[in-house]
Amino acid sequence: MVKINKIHFNNFRNFTNYEILFEKKINILFGENGCGKTNILEGISLNSKGRGLRNSSISNLIKKKEHNFLIKNNLEINNNFFDIEILTENKNDKLKKIIRVNNDSSKDSIDILNQYISFLIFVPEMERLFQASPSYRRNFIDRLIFSSKNNYNSLINKYKKFLLERIKILQKNIIDNDWLNQIEKDISLLGLEIYQLRHSQINFINNNLKILKKDHNFQFNLTLQIKDEFFNADLSFEEYLSYLFNSRSHDKQFGGAKIGPHKSDILAIINNDFDASLLSTGQQKTIVLMILLAQCNYLVNYKKINPILLLDEIGSHLDSYNREILLDMINRFEIQFFLTGTDKNLFSFVSTNAQFYNITDL
Numbered sequence: 434m435v436k437i438n439k440i441h442f443n444n445f446r447n448f449t450n451y452e453i454l455f456e457k458k459i460n461i462l463f464g465e466n467g468c469g470k471t472n473i474l475e476g477i478s479l480n481s482k483g484r485g486l487r488n489s490s491i492s493n494l495i496k497k498k499e500h501n502f503l504i505k506n507n508l509e510i511n512n513n514f515f516d517i518e519i520l521t522e523n524k525n526d527k528l529k530k531i532i533r534v535n536n537d538s539s540k541d542s543i544d545i546l547n548q549y550i551s552f553l554i555f556v557p558e559m560e561r562l563f564q565a566s567p568s569y570r571r572n573f574i575d576r577l578i579f580s581s582k583n584n585y586n587s588l589i590n591k592y593k594k595f596l597l598e599r600i601k602i603l604q605k606n607i608i609d610n611d612w613l614n615q616i617e618k619d620i621s622l623l624g625l626e627i628y629q630l631r632h633s634q635i636n637f638i639n640n641n642l643k644i645l646k647k648d649h650n651f652q653f654n655l656t657l658q659i660k661d662e663f664f665n666a667d668l669s670f671e672e673y674l675s676y677l678f679n680s681r682s683h684d685k686q687f688g689g690a691k692i693g694p695h696k697s698d699i700l701a702i703i704n705n706d707f708d709a710s711l712l713s714t715g716q717q718k719t720i721v722l723m724i725l726l727a728q729c730n731y732l733v734n735y736k737k738i739n740p741i742l743l744l745d746e747i748g749s750h751l752d753s754y755n756r757e758i759l760l761d762m763i764n765r766f767e768i769q770f771f772l773t774g775t776d777k778n779l780f781s782f783v784s785t786n787a788q789f790y791n792i793t794d795l
């Protein structure tokens with residue numbers, strides 16, 4: 434099991450000095466609006482690569498009028514204990530997030546941490562996942578890929594960088610053809626890899642939902658699909674490259690690239706009949722919880738990864754179906770949960786092995 438036993442915030446968001454001990458598997462953080470519940474989940478999420486649950490700029494993470502933050506965690510991984518420090522460093526007027534594992538910030542020790550630590554996240558905006566823009570849905574699927582493949586972000590970043598580079602070359606008066614051909618090869622390789630990873634991720638979800646259906650009476654029959662004019666499961670590198678070549682004049686004129694995984698959408702088909710955008714927000718929450726349950730099953734049983742679940746404002750909008758999925762997730766897996774809500778009573782249905790924390794802004 435991967436478990437956070439203790440966390441201490443110093444000059445992080447609204448906290449000057451705030452420490453919490455987490456002894457149980459299920460941790461319920463409740464309190465008034467603005468007391469810092471989401472900030473705590475965000476602080477926990479910073480243990481993995483990137484800028485955390487809100488994808489916020491680093492400067493916004495630091496308490497107003499302060500210069501740096503420090504988060505100290507005590508992390509337990511399969512009965513081994515690690516002291517993890519997350520802090521900011523100001524270098525050449527640029528803020529950087531640094532992680533230290535037992536006082537060591539070498540790549541090797543961070544790699545070990547990344548290998549074990551994985552978060553699955555619910556934020557309230559996800560109740561509109563299927564009414565939001567395609568980029569929001571792509572990010573949602575990308576986060577799920579990232580939960581078992583922690584170098585996935587750098588793949589996406591490289592892909593975006595090469596797309597920009599290609600446009601710069603195309604818009605020059607004199608074009609360096611060798612350079613352009615090379616960039617298009619790189620884009621095709623990376624684009625194909627992203628397509629394939631998303632395609633596999635969606636298959637994992639669909640397959641795990643089928644497995645779970647055997648002992649779970651889901652309200653909906655759910656199938657995820659990639660919607661993309663260009664992608665099919667047999668798409669080859671050569672085809673990709675020639676499409677890019679043929680869209681040069683279009684891309685030069687309009688910028689970006691006409692084709693590629695940055696254009697995909699993710700559809701959720703309900704009962705083989707209609708799109709999830711037609712569902713109510715509470716029902717969309719059901720779909721997101723079903724996907725998280727399936728992803729948990731995939732990670733725990735097939736990848737041997739024990740994710741930590743960060744479920745923000747999960748307490749509201751929970752009808753009996755949503756409660757059932759959440760309880761199934763809690764009962765089925767030996768993993769740590771952090772749930773937030775404004776009122777303790779919203780969680781009265783979670784009776785076993787839960788600890789309640791009344792968060793107060795000190």
Ligand SMILES: Nc1ncnc2c1ncn2[C@@H]1O[C@H](COP(=O)(O)OP(=O)(O)OP(=O)(O)O)[C@@H](O)[C@H]1O
Binds near residue numbers: 445448470473496
């Ligand atoms: N950099 C910062 N410095 C100081 N305070 C901050 C900073 N960033 C955010 N805050 C404050 O932190 C407070 C708590 O925010 P948070 O989003 O964690 O609240 P919450 O408990 O999740 O509330 P809600 O129930 O409304 O979701 C807010 O009042 C916000 O203004």
Ligand SMILES: [Mg+2]
Binds near residue numbers: 470471472746
């Ligand atoms: Mg909040």
